[in-house]
Amino acid sequence: MFSFMLPVKFEVAVTALVFVACNAAEVAADYLLKPAVDVVQHLAFERSSPVSPESVWAWLTTPDTPGHALFISLIWLLVARVIFGIFVWAKTYCSTWQSMSMVYYMREAVYDRLQRVGFSFYDQYSTGQLINRALTDLQNVRQFVVVGLQSSIDIVLTLIGYFGLLLYRSPTLAGYAALSLPIWFFTIRYFAIKSRPVYEAQMAASDGMIQLLTENIAGVHVVRAFATEELEKKKFKASCETLLQKLLDGARLQQQMTPAIRGIATATNIMLFGLGAIFVQRGVLNLGDLVFFGVAMNKILTRLQQINVISDAYQKAVVSSDRFFEILDCPDATPQAPDAMPLRPGGGAVKFSRVFFGYEPGKQVIEDISFSVPAGSIVALVGPTGSGKTTLSALLARFYDPELGSIQIDGQDIRDLTLQSVRDAIGFVFQETYLFSDTVARNIAYSDKDAPLSRIKEAARIAQADEFIDKLPGKYDQMIGEYGATLSGGQRQRLAIARAVLHNPRILVLDDSLSAIDPETEAQIRAGLEKIMKGRTVFLITSRISSAKRADHILVVEDGKIAQRGTHDELLRADGYYRSVARSQFAEEGASHPESHMDRLHGRRRSRSGRLIEQ
């Protein structure tokens, strides 16, 4: 866990020095109380020379009098307090500076790792979990460094400083004081051990409550449709009741702990004060030492109360840093070869040779898939959900590496190429449209932030997005995403298509990405894409036969294998998945399809069919 500190060695060293200096100044400032009090005591017992309040100043400044001694010691005290104050400020400042610098490097590291770690990592964890790790877990580690580590140092320094001085002034009294420390320590430990299961139970109860809440909201249609609102309320109430009980258990524990710990502190202090008073009375100790004793014990006991907090923070930080390192230590799923070359220019011919792949060992998603697509063709991948269509496209972009077999783009094995050049060559429109909270223009120009507006507009036009963009209040500068304009599913898909168009790829992958777009627009988008993708390759992943039928080649993927391949007409003649689905899918989109587009597209496809080279 402490390896987090390595990049901030300098900051840590400076902070440590400031801590030592600050504690030394604190002890010194408190110890300087002693001479002042000694003078007061001297005056109180001697009652030697009464002064009138009017001559206080003269009394304080006449050399070689008790008044002067008091004055001098007060000035020293003042200087010490000012220095101490400056150090306290420096301590707060350094502690934040050091911990924030550490957080900076940690966050940078995790951010970059998350960007490059490969998608298999993302399949294991929900995005919520990952965000939590990078934010909450990191906060826990920082919390430990600030509260835990720095407080520990503080405690040790305080103990050494004050106790050393106590021992020096009065070993007997220091001995008595030391007696209370084990009692104190074990009480805190007792409560820490006792509270852990209570906290864990609280966390579990809270998770249960949140899960009920989440599911109730996510499944709101079901709740309403079956009129189970009352039932849901009852369930939620029961879960809240449990949580409340656990919270009250925690409150009860704290209710016991706080007075116990403070009681011990108070009892110790008063005992020592009483003892000290007796010592003073016997003349073994002077009042100044007694006051210093009081102050010192107070400081030591206050600091020791933090042990509880530290052990809590430590427990949390250990768990958090483990989870954090799980991300940082995760190796690249698709490492780039040391001698990787950029992809040579080409038209986007793709060849899969005997490819095997599974997200988890033992669960094959892709089994022995081979096919070859010449540059410039339109390929449709069809098949039931979960059959492996999307996985094939992910393998092509090297989001994952196959277990066996090889994939080539324009005759080059993608594992011999730089990742950047492979991904530059492929434009993706994903199944789930993801747009960033940014302007329309910057979302479209995501792959090339310096793209001129004319190119952005051209891409939008091809994606049939220009019309609705022009109707947005801010047009191309309109913010979208969480805090911006809300777009319909079809509009979002069109922006994603524009983004891929601007990327200017030699291979375009459309993963079920026209589902929310009405048929007329779809036809227009297809026409536009066709023009710009002339001589390049398009992969069309779809479950709609009506979309697939326009492709040059259709690959039917079932259970990770290619079950059928051919053109629409060929596949309809063969008995199999394609025909049965084609017959069951009375696709809605046909309902308002203008004849001209359908026929034009359909005719064109037919004329270009039959170029799939079977292996």
Add this chain to the structure above:
Amino acid sequence: MATYQDDDNEYSPINAKMILRLMSWLKPYRWLYVLGALSGVVSILLELITPEFMRRIADEALPNRDPGEIIRLSLYWGGAMLLSLLFDAIQVGATRRCGEKVINDFRLAIFAQLQRLSMSFYDRTKLGRIITRGTSDMDALREPVVSGVNTVAFSALMMVGAAAMIYHTDWRLFLAIAWLAPVMTYCNHIYREKIGAQYQIARAGYSSVAANLAENVVGVRVVNAFNRQDENLEKFNELQVQNTRNNVEVANISGIYQPFLEFIKFIGQVIILAYGGALVMSGKLTAGQVIKVFFYWDFYMRPTINMGNFYNVLMAAMASCERIFGLIDLIPDLVDRPGAKPLPRITGHVVFDHVTFGYNADRPVLHDLSLEIPAGKTYALVGATGSGKSSTVSLLARFYEFQNGRILVDGQDIRDATVESLHKQMGLVLQSNYLFTGTILDNIRYARPDSSDEDVYAAAKSLGLHETFVSLADGYHTTVGERGSSVSLGLRQLICFTRVLVANPSIFLLDEATSSIDTVTEMKVQTALEKLVQGRTTIIVAHRLSTIVKADCIVVLEHGKIIEKGTHSELVAAKGHYANLYERFVAQTS
């Protein structure tokens, strides 16, 4: 109609009206709360008398050189302190109990409100935002509710008490340090303003770091596909640098303030010791009295130092409070009409009578739609995306309020019936096929939790699905839902169908899944569906030809209007839109 402000203000100014409203939630627990408040007062009063024992030790016991007296006074002192701690513990316990109970009440109120709010609320509001109301907003409220008012009141009591005691002990010493109080109040004011503003800046900065990170994680596929890693990291680090700077600035301000207060305290101590010493010298005061004032000064300063950051906690709580009350005050757009009656058991005769509806009133999705569905019949809705099929189903389920026309069930306007009684007789399966975390058994009897295992088995058997469920790894006890995501789409749909059969509604609404499932499961779905529609009015948003052909009536929708209606053979014979569609479909698929 109330609009729901879904902003994410981190801090809000302290608002007395809001605090009063918050306090009104304490009403059910007022006696416990009063007990806590009284214990707190007793605890403070006990603490306030302890310096007197110190004075007596210094003034009486020490000069008399009487160890017995010292021990006796120390014991009194310790006794008072321990009693004070005890009362403090009672105070903390009582207020905390009240606080947790109030928070619990809030949670239940929010949940109850969520059950009342209409679908349009859920369309507008993100899931994460709603959940925040029940989680982190509650946490933000906890501290002020649990200890807020008390912290302020007790601090004030402590300060007034300590000041009074100083005055009572010696008015000259009182005057000598009294001027520090206004100085401190003024500095406190400046500090609060500065740190408050800086905290807000820091929070906002952190939010953008978090938002950027979250966006990148969620959109990681896009990031990778478009090679944006380096630029993104650069942008992220810019945000981080700003975040670090903001936090260091907060540390800078709070780092100055704390030692400043300590310094003020010290100045007071010096004045007390120096001037007090002089007064002792002149015989106007005893050493014990000076010690006593010294301790009261400490009592006075302690709450001041602790209060510094409480202000921020309070501002954060105010923001949460605003959001929570905003949600609770929201009036659902769709509530039972006054005098709405529960529907009797219906046969399922459905009439849409000139219904016009738009999610946004200016842009109607359904135009003057009229449709009669006799009880027990199956109607298939066919049309392009956005033609109004799903809206038709949603309106019958009364998820939205329509602008014009009537919808009748068994001759009764659904708006005159209670929503609950309508829903009780209605079964719904959506494309998402939502399942709750739990076993298959739990999910099937979701609507009828009192039904026995045998009822569930019987339902599954009658749909021909019993074997399918039994053959799973844990049979009916297989866990499904969010955590059991390995359940295939087809199986989810089969579970949903069985769930509807157990609920046994008179009207069944189905939004058929568009994505294709494997052939074997597809067969099961079709067989189960055929059995499920028997004897109940069924409306299907249909995508599959097999479903459409079997329907008693096919309704073709275009742009929110019915353009054709009839059985498959009627429509094909009519040579209209549907026939055209079908012909082309046949031509392409054979």
